[in-house]
Every structure is written in C-alpha cells, then in structure tokens.
Amino acid sequence: AAPLQAGKSPFSTDEKLTSREDVTSYNNFYEFGTGKDDPAAKAKSLKTSPWTVKVDGMVGKPAEFAVEDLIKSSALEERIYRMRCVEGWSMVIPWVGFPLADLIKRVEPLGSAKYVAFETAYRPEEMPGMDTLFPVLEWPYVEGLRLDEAMNPLTILAVGLYGETLPNQNGAPIRLVVPWKYGFKGIKSITRISFVDKQPPTSWNKQAPSEYGFYANVNPSVDHPRWSQATERRIGEGGLFVKRRPTLMFNGYAEQVASLYTGMDLRKLY
C-alpha cells in the first residue's frame, strides 16, 4: 500500500475509527470466498496494476481511465464514513477517494442517462471464490445507482483507506462507497461504469429479489425478510460483550440524502 495525500472533508464523522486491522481482515468479497477472512487470505492474487476503468454508454465523452491517472488528476479527500453491512454489523472507515460526480462530469452524460451501472473485474484465475462448483452469485458482480444518487456529494470512488492505497481485500484499486446504503452496494475492484436509461441489474437483487432491493438504503424500519435491521453491532467495540446500537435512518446521512427519496414508498422500494 502506497501513501496517498488527501484533504479533510466536512462529510467526515468524528466517531471512533474501526481499527485498520479489523477493516482489512473482516470483509465480504465473495469473489475470494464467502468467509469473512477469505478476502484477506486470498485477494493477494488479484493483479491491480495496471488497471483501467472503462466509462461508456450514454455519455458524450466515453473514456478509459487508468486508475493511477485518476488518482493523480483528482483532488483526493479523506472521507470518514459509517459503513453498515446488511448482515447487521457496522464499521467507521477512513476512506480516501474523490466524488463520483467529478468523474461523471468529465464524461458528460447525455440527457437520456438515468442510471449508472458498475461492474467488477471478472478474473476467475485471480479470484478463487469465483471458481466454485455452485457459484454463490452470478459473475461478474454488478451494481447500480440512480444518476442523482451517483451525483450526490457523499458518493465517492475510493482508492484508499487509512491514508494508503486500498488493500486488495477492500476492493483495490478502485471501489464505490455509498455510505447511506448497505455495504453490498459498494462494488469493489471496478472495471466498468456505464450510463444507461433503465434501472440496471444488481447482483444481490438477482440472487434474492425479495431480500435485496435495488435501492438498499439503510433503513431500521424495513427489516430484511430473515433478520431485523433495527440494531447493529459496531465492530471492535466491546469484544465479546459488544452492545447493539440502534441503526439510524439512511445510516445517519438523512440530512444529505432523504430528499432523493421524497414521495417514494421505501417499504416497497427497499
């Protein structure tokens, strides 16, 4: 991991950081296996340099960006965000990245573009979790945002954490971070970003549509069909005797994002 220079951001929380050890050893990245420790153990095999992100679809200036150029040409910021996993645990992570909106402006989306679709690398030979008898998900991993969600200043493309480039298990070299949504929306190791006019398919929604919606906004009042979302465990807090804390609407980012969903029934559009 190489050091990264990053400015401070007013969007950062001052909550206590989850330790770097926990942030980099307790991960969901099913391309490397379903165990929480699989990504840290197996993601070294992913070659993250050189790496390009193809931006295409309904844009005036489609382009391929080398991640190192994106890092050089962007004003990197540290964004200390809460991260809430759909499984009921949470962390506070000091990401380093830049607003997705910056990249979107560079490619000049057409008026017809309504959604942004993302795709993770498809490299079974470097990603051992993809090469299993029964695939746990349909590969490659895909995610999506509505264009206004993608343009929200909270939405970032992260290239680092704890002041250094991303470890592979956290989605190197570039990943999405959308702090008011469940963690699985934060697609890792992105190779392609497409602008489209229809709601794009998303991996977990395809796997179990009744359990994972397209929006996946953190919402304590809409339970996952199999478990409650009312509370969460903050990783690294209290050890064996961790106390659950109430989950906040939009993961505590309601002030910045609630207006995106005015008039929507969030029980149906979960």
Place this chain on the structure above:
Amino acid sequence: MAGRASAPGAKGLALPHVPKILVYIIGFVPAVWLFYAGIMDQLGADPMRYLEQALGLWALRFLVATLAITPLRQLFNINLLRYRRAIGLLAFYYAALHLITYLVLDQGLDGAAIVADIVKRPYITIGMATFVILVPLAVTSNNAAIRRMGGQAWAKLHKLVYVAAIGAVLHYILVVKSWPLEPLIYAAIVAVLLGYRLFRSLVKKPSPRRRTA
C-alpha cells in the same frame, strides 16, 4: 439421543474402551477454547458472532455424530453405542451454549427483540423449536428415564432427534446469505444419515431380531 450403552451382546469391532468421562472432557475442549479465546480477544473482528456461530456448528456436529452411530454399527461393524449418550448430550450442551450466547451476548437479554426474533424470523423460530425438541431428549438421557418410560416409549421419543437434525440444518441454511457450500454439506450428510434409516425401514420390514423360529 442416549443409547442403551450397556446392552449385552453388542457386536462389533473390539474398540478400546475409553471412559465416557473422557468423551465429555474432549467434547468440551472446543467450548473452553472458544470462551477463553473470546475473553482474550482472539476471535477476530466480530468475536461475539464467531463464538455464537462456532457453538452452533459444534452442536450440529455432535448431532450428526449421534446419527452416525447406528449406520456405523450396521454397515461397518464399528460399535460406538456406549458413547452415543455422551455425544448426544454434548450436542444438547452446545445447543444450550449457542442459545445462551444469542440471548445474553448477542441480544443483551432484550426481551422484546428476542420475542420479535422468535416470532418473525424463520431461522430463529426453527432454531428455538429445535432446541425445545432437544430438551426432553436430554432430560431422558439416563438409565432411570429408560426404566421409567420403558424401552419402546423411550426409543419412540428419541426418534425426535431426526426432527432436531432437520431443524438444525434448516436453521443453518436460512441464516446465511446465498448458498455457500458448508451448510449444504451438513444438510447432505443429515439427508444421507436419515435417508439410510428410511431406506432400511422400507427394505427390511421385519426386524431380524424378532425372528425367533
């Protein structure tokens, strides 16, 4: 759960007789290690969840082991009947520790949240029901209970272990996201162990032991 361990004429390989207390001592090693490692903060980033899941998994493993004892004897002539009660009780003790961890450490004895979980979450409903089924089996896992109930009634009651095994694997499958391999492997093992009994009961209708003529 418990076997008539001292049944005379038990056939099978001449296995060394291990004192049953040793089965309990070895059986409790994972639990002691888990609690010790948990207190020493050696269970990773999410120690409560690790402890909860590991205890549940050990309960399932011991449950599977009790179900394996009859086929082992009938198919491979390996007789471990005298340990079945201990292994079955270990399954119960681990299930109890798993439940206590959920109630105390996971939910912090929040009655409302626990009741909501039991009523609304299928995997918790099934898990609780499975534990409730194990209670009478554990309580009657002693010679006095067998005498009091009579062998036939006792054996009938203990067939509930089949239901418990199905409940345990369902509970496991429903708690995970997607379809990872491990819970499916346990489900397959339980299916084989129960399927074997079903097959045998269909094929060998009259019990050979009853043929007296």
